Amino acid sequence: MPSATLLGQALISGVLAGGMYGLLALGLSLSWGxxxxxxxxxxxxxxxAAYLTYELGTTYHVEPWWSAMLIVPAMxxxxVAQHWLFDKFKVNELASLLITFSFAVVLEVAIQLYWTADYRRFETHYSTLSIKAGPFYIPVLELVLCLVAGVLxxxxxxxxxxxxxxxALRASAEDADIAAAYGIDHKKLAYLLxxxxxxYAGVAGTFIALIATLAPAQIWAWLGVVFAVVIIGRLGNPLGALFAGMLIGASESLAMAVLSPAWAPVVSFSVLIAILLWDPDWL
Amino acid sequence: MVDRMGTWRRRHVLAGVVGATAALAAPSILRAAPSGKPVRVGGTLSLTGFLAQTAQIHKIAAEIMVEEINGRNGFLGRPVEYVLLDDQSKPDVARSLYEKLITVDKVDLIQGPYATAPILAAMGVAQRYGKVIIQSSMGIPKLQTYEMAFPATPFGPNPEQTYPNVILDAMASLPTPPKTIVILTSKFPSAQFMAQGMRTQSEKRGVKVLLYLEYESGNRDFGAIAARVKEANADFLWVGSLGLESNQVLEALRKLDYTPKNHFHLYPAPGPLALSPDGKNALCSTFLEPAEPFMSRPGVARQAAAYKERATKANLPYAIIDAQAAGMISEWQILEAGVNGAKSLDDKAIAAFLKKNTVDTIYGTLRFDGPYNHGNAEQLIKQAQGGQWKVVWPTKYAAPGVKLIGS
Incomplete structure (x- = not known):
């Protein structure tokens, strides 16, 4: 039987890891919803964004928060440019899957051409800092990530x-024609969103550079779990995305502590299926 | 007065110079540059996808070897051309591409891809068409059941038994040998295979396995795993890791203010682990490092220098030759020896030659007459000391003054 300390530490790790899921899910949930x-x-x-943070940090010794000042506006x-294409070619929900998948593959290849397929790691002196709270350790970087995700x-x-x-954005998502009748310019708002x-992908990328290992193929490593988070958190609901991220993160981490680490990937999808079967009002 | 003596001397000196030049040039003239229709050797590597980090290393090593072979006599006097395709780290793609290489591109010979799953896929195709296939990275030798498949890396036929014992022998030599062990492994097949062997051999030798944990390859968060490792607090942590997973595990442990007493890592990214403060005294598997006694083997110094130059140019973060690059070099050395020995491009003749003869490779002399065409197991242990990898075990392979450091 795992000790209370182990369970508590796993819960802390999981909730903080879930902050990253939530942060990544935020932009996706808004766009989809x-x-x-x-x-x-x-x-x-x-x-x-993560590779740019890495490059600026390792080659030009730019601190990641300064990098974010450049990268987030660029993203x-x-x-906006991406939406111009969607708008021009009148891309619908289904076609967007294929087109954005192609865009992601092109970006993956471009990243590999420039940074190679080799693993990259942005080492910082604060990457392993922790705060001790009783028997527990709270990683500082993950805590900051969660706070940023929470604020956003x-x-x-x-x-x-x-x-x-x-x-206006929510009204357009409900019924674009009726919203337009009330003078809402959905197209302009869509560019903004x-x-x-x-x-938000840029913000997530800054933290990915600091916390995770960078390799071009890792682009796809988050896809499944973040999609589960977006659905559990309800499309277009930013707070839902964050809480769902933390729920999945905590569930995975507790599964690692109590059962086996190999069970972790099963957990996120099991939670998704359970919630879909439950079909709560908020979903 | 004409200085006949002086003229005579000058003529003799001139003749001597010409003669010496001719004598020095003779081997290359006699060898002659390879000419005629190229011998096409087809193969795939995972140039994209999750195995791409290592495939880049293999690609550079292969290019060095093709140039080196063409600088000698090519294959039977003909230049060698490497037809390299990208299997995208996917076994099904590897299978299709080998089919294409053999039936459409009509290559003369093939070389194996990287990693167990693509190798297994390619081996099936090689078997169907009766082609010799040489591979350097199948971590589970017992899966190599095709009689014309040859290993280029000396894993030995049963590394799940032999290598854990090399590690445990090294640990037993420490002033305070570990009595307990935590085994943490990726579910990547070759890592999992070795981890299971490590558990069995540890138990056999009386080292108590406090915890055996498997995680999915590509696991993102090691926080909970680190908490379990810390709570177990074993004398020895064995990690069946790939790439940067070792760094991630050690960082997660540091966040919990825990440093493992002794720690071994199976297939980590060598540069990042050696250079990380967390990697201090980390142990790791290897077959060759760019130090003595390995550098004294024929050609190794030249290959190491060429690799460093090209890997740096290709922007690889760790541009030092190690067991990964050496594996591909060994593949080409075996193929070259097979072709020269058989005096033929016929696959059956090459296979027959390799089964009956030894080949001098970057890994030393290899033989292929054991189970699964394997020879002796030659796994070594290296340790991160002062930000560099140093072979520490078996002691006969350790450079002078280098010793295994325990906790």
Whole structure:
């Protein structure tokens, strides 16, 4: 039987790891829920941001938060440009899967051409810092990630609920024609939302560079679990994405502690299936 | 007055110079550059996909060897051409591409791909068409059941028994030998295979296995795993890792303020682990390192220098030759020896020659007359000391002054 310390530590690790799932799910959930575009290239953009953070950090010794100041706006611009293409070619929900998958593959190849397929690791002196709280250790970097994810998720939730632009976006997602009749320019708002989604990929990428191992093929490593998070958290719901991420992260981690680490991938999809069968009102 | 003596001397000196030049040039003139229709050797490597990190190393090593072979006599006087395709780290793609190489491209010979699963896929095709296939990275030798498949790396026929004992022998030599062990492994087949062997051999030798954990290849979060390793607090941590997983495990342990007493890593990314502060005194598997006594083997110094130059140019973060690159070099050395020995490009003749003869490779002299065409097991242990890998076990392979460091 695992000790209370082990369970507590696993729970802390899992919730913090879930912060990354939530952060990655945030942009995807907005795009899917409010624009009806399933943007698979979100993962590739996050990894592009991670590689840029790595490059700026290792070659030019730029601290990651300064890198983020450059990378996030650049990602926003890429998101806007990407939406221009979607708009021009009138891409629908199903076609977006194929087109953004192709875009992700092109980005993967481009990353491999420049940075090679070899593993890259951005070593920083703070990457292994922890805060000791009783018998538990709280990794500082993951904690910061969770706080950033929390601020972004909550801020986005408030923006969608309390501002005219947010309400307009939600109205357009419900019924674009009726929203247009009330003077909402859905197309312009979609550009903004697409840019924000890609910007969130940039934020996630900065943390991926600091926490994870970089290799071009890793782009696809997060896909399954983040999709589960997006669905559990409900499409277009930023707070739902974050909480679902933490739920999945904690479940995986507890499975690793109590059962076997090999069970972890099964857990996220088991939770997804269980929730779909349960079919709660909030889903 | 004409200085006849001086003229005579000058003529003799001139003749001597010409003669010496001719004598020095003679071997290359007699050898002659390979000419005629190229001998096409087909193969795949995982140039993209999750195995691409290692395939880059194999590609560079193969290019060095093709140039080296063409600088000698090619294959039977004909230049060698390597027809390399990308199997995308997918066994099904590897299978299709080998089919294409043999039936459409009509290559004369084939070389094996990288990693157990693509090798198994390629081996099936080789068997169907009766082609010799030489591979350097099948970590589970007993799966190599095709009689014309040859290993280029000296795993030996039963590495799941032999290698754990090499590791346990090394541990037993420490002033305080470990009494307990935690075995943590990726479910990647060759790592899992070795981990299971490590568990069996540890138990046989009275080293108590406190924890045996398997994680999925590509696991993202090692926090909970690290908590379990810390709680077990064994004398020895054995990690069946691939790539940067070892760094991730050690970092996760450091976040919990825990340093393993002794730790071994199966197939880690060599550069990052040696250079990381967490990698201090890490033990790792190897077959060759760029130090003595290995550098004294014929051609190794030249191959190591060529590899360093090309790997640096290709922007690989770890540009030092090691067992991965050596595996591919060995593959080509075996194929060259097979062709020259058989004096033929006929696969059956090459296979027959290899089964009856030994081949001098970068790994030393290899033979192929044992189970699964394997010879002796030659696994070694290296240790990260001062940011560099040093072979520490068996002691006969350790450079002068290098010793195994325990906790």
């Amino acid at each position: 409010l624009l009806r575009l399933v943007n698979l290239s979100h993962f590739a953009l996050a990894f592009l 926003f611009a890429i998101g 998720a909550w801020g986005t939730w408030l923006w969608l609920r309390r501002t005219y632009v947010g309400k 697409s840019g924000i989604g890609a910007g």
